[in-house]
Amino acid sequence: MEKTIKDYLVDALDDLSSENLKKFKSKLCDRKVEPRVRRGNVEKLDYTMELADLLINTFTTRSAVHVTMEILTAIGCNQVAEDLKRDTESDGSAPQPQVQNNSVTAPQPEVQDSAVPAPQRSAAVATTPPGSYDQPDTSAALIPSSLEFKQAILREQGQKIYPVLDKAARKRLALLINNVEFDHEDMKRNGAQRDEENMEKLLRGLGYDVVKRTNLSGQEMDEAIKSFAGRKEHAESDSTFVVIMSHGKRDAILGVHYGVNNPNDVLPVDSIYSHLNSENCPALINKPKVILIQACRGGENGKVWVADSEPDQLWNMESDVWEHKEKDFISLLSCTPDTKSYRHKLNGSLFIGFLVEVFNANANKDDIEELFRQVMRRFEEFGMLKQMVCKDRTTLLKLFYLFPGL
Template identity: 55%
Template sequence: MADKELRKVRGVFVEGVTKAVIQQLVDDLQGCEILNDGEVESVHEEYSTRADKARCLIDMVLKKGRVPSEKFIGLLKERDPNLYAKLDLDSKVPPKPIPVPIPGDRPPSPFLVSSTVDFKKEIMEKEAKSIYPPMEKAGRKRLALLINNIKFDRVDMLRSGAEIDGERMEALLKNLDYNVVHLKNKSAEDMDMAVKAFAQREEHLLSDSTFLVFMSHGKRDGIFGIHHEGKDKPDVFNIDNIYNHLNTKSCTGLRNKPKIILIQACRGDEEGSTWVCDNVHEEPEAMEDDNIREDHKEKDFISLLSCTPDTKSYRHVKEGTVFIQRLVEIFNTYACEDHIEELFRKVMNRFENFPKQMPSKDRATLTKHFYLFPGL
């Protein structure tokens, strides 16, 4: 993490930076909107000595987190190569991963590419009966649930680098117009309660879809909570509970709407049917005699797991999991034109030459194509 490494060399920076370089860095940071006018004035007006100005500047940047700290380090390298070399930040801050192009295709985009109005119109006309109908952006209330377990009771279970995964996924989901409920470091019981509460949110009635993302240690059929200490003291959230809380019977607000599940753990399954009423907006008692019908208990789901059963999922201690990195790249680049199953296929394709790990689709019960139409 750039902010953590920058904090370690704070004293050397304060001691070695010149007044001229401070001025240049302040101007640069103001130009790229990391510092506002008030903060710039604070550096220049509230502190008279060079050292105090330097402390003020670096502390402001550190408080803003990883991305501003990375920018600050890059600017320092340009403005004072000698001081930068003295800080030895090259050996402490890893370079950003270079996106690997898919053979014969476009390079991954670092940002989410928007769909065009013409593309959406064409799809709506050509595939009207075979796609899930999107709601208009002005009236919809999309929700997503993101649970990221990083710190556990057992110190050796720390998921270093997982903070980056959370940041990346939250940014992607927000760019796709989902309001994100982002939870961290939850027990199995807490996760179960969170999914159950999420399924009952009224906003789903005004939504056309949802995403649920779980990131933790896990096993074939469960996701570990933070109190997990092994077989003797398990803390496991059963993956089946996700589907039980969001299925046709339990979550009427998302009935017949795509429910996209992304999990860094493995699987379980269930099939069956339940009795439902056609109209989810009315009192069931008023509808049962005439309109009750049998419907699929589990429908309109699709899941992508980070690996196949019984295998490992790999994570870089500073850059996060390979799965989340590549998934975000694919969504950024292709969600503008591909439906969700094609996006998942492309994610899996990115692992063909990475034999340690292969993501796998599971419990795919989508009956139509689901397009995200980012930006629209």
Template identity: 45%
Template structure:
């Protein structure tokens, strides 16, 4: 029977002691300089206790595994000092510094050359931590295959609800297109490891729904805009009934980050740019046809949860009154809305983070695909989106709430898989 470890020889005890001594000094200084107050310190203490308890279990598990696992784990701990020095090396910078563990010496040199390496407002929070997902996701069974819509049901809905739904073209002669843009490698931000899982799963889903998928990876904001314009001009849209635009990247409140994004020199594709490229004026081939935007990206640094809230938000909107009044009637043309038939489904609410869990991919994309496979044979698109939202309704440690935005769809959109 193995002897019980004493505190003096227990590596976990030593690590906890060192961490406690270091953090005590840090928090004393933060309180002394009025950076943190008592309530904030209490919240941090509760979070630190949770992490420490979980870390102890993790260390003990690794000690029982192979030497290689121990080396990998020890290597990440050894890099913590370097990461902290990177984060706090420049107090005058305009945003949080990038904390990274380079995969090679050459990569380390390239990524440390610029003292502005950073993550803007929560970009680092697209986490790989194996924490608890929302209860709706934990409890539901994953749908392995896409459930097809019976032909008789397709014909019935298409006939009886013809005035309420978007027209669906017959499979023969239909040329549906979908675009996936996924940024995985970044110059200044964390690389989005394991994003290939989301790509493969989303590509498979769209192809099973009858879309030919165009995949583009690792683009700047300008390159993304160029690809969108080229995609909008594809002749296949004339004989298509809809399109999907899928974006997977880091993000901020203002939009999707390109691969060169940093605080002092933003590289961001704004939502307005996307909608403008595909509006009724610039993309006539998709006029009166559903245009579905799926966006997997953080939108800020917060986790989207509260304990108590009594305040109410105030929203305002500005109108270009002069421009509105300058519009004149012209009997030779037909008036049309500039922007219709759009819907955007984003992985989180504004200002908040979006989670990615290890090799299984992002929570949002995983649940979205699962709901499509289960329900798109009988439900319209917006109802499917609501089912995705419902699965996130009860928060776990990993908390986010997917959000339906900028909806200008005038009818219901059914995908009718198999038809």
């Protein structure tokens, strides 16, 4: 079987003595260049394979080799570094690193999820200095819920919690749309592939089969959501996730053909709710529907006119069976209206990164609204780049616990 980059990294780490491996871990934690690795995540690793996974998850497969060679050289393991360089270069998998002051550097975060026309895109690049903020940590594994916790919370909360079907019987589905490549080359969403990987891994860990679509026009996104809403599996499910990642403006998500000459290639956000509401998706009535949107929001401000027309006549109506047209939704958007959403060229967006970090650590014990609050607090603590996620059109009537693993 042909060796992978991970195999070469493991081989290099296995060549180190116990003392040099400790030096390697310490030097890795001491790096001041973004993305940085938390000491606690390194110290708990017992095997070189786990360390190789951490390197790849943090720096991407392509950059992990160069970071490893940098550290090996710094601790005096020059021969191991040379062997790793030779093996990966002969394999053709490792590109040349960007070197600055003898250290490997990752590209800086950029703003490319807004509705900025392509010719103006270069003005939207963030210039945050490296090492000045704590980036999302998506390397940790999703912590499963314990059966004892689930039984206890169900006893305490009872009817206040959305029912969760048995793992063996349910058929959970999630839709993941990721627009990366656009007609305008400088609208390419570098780093969005990492978001897709992290989000898919999280959704599958939460028990959802993931329907993935990439590089869609506005109409194709609309058709994908409509088709997803009609899936028969929803009748045997207890919830769903719809995740859309693209460029955007205030009330719409941009398709891959969007541009000055094609300004109508968009998906109105309203269409997502329309396709999944009680009328058009009856299989998901009374079941949580989670909408996650990673995209900038531009355009108009938050003012709204309220009509003072005569209210609808609701008196003397005959009783009948009915459902609220829009109910049991909860949405988290990557930024507030009129603001931008930040994404790293290699490591993906802050929104997906912080969301995955929070869910991995706390979905085993917190309901989804509390998890969303933790994501919001994560942005508040972050501070360096002014971005704040926000909940929108939340109509959950009960607590939604994901109970990962159960």
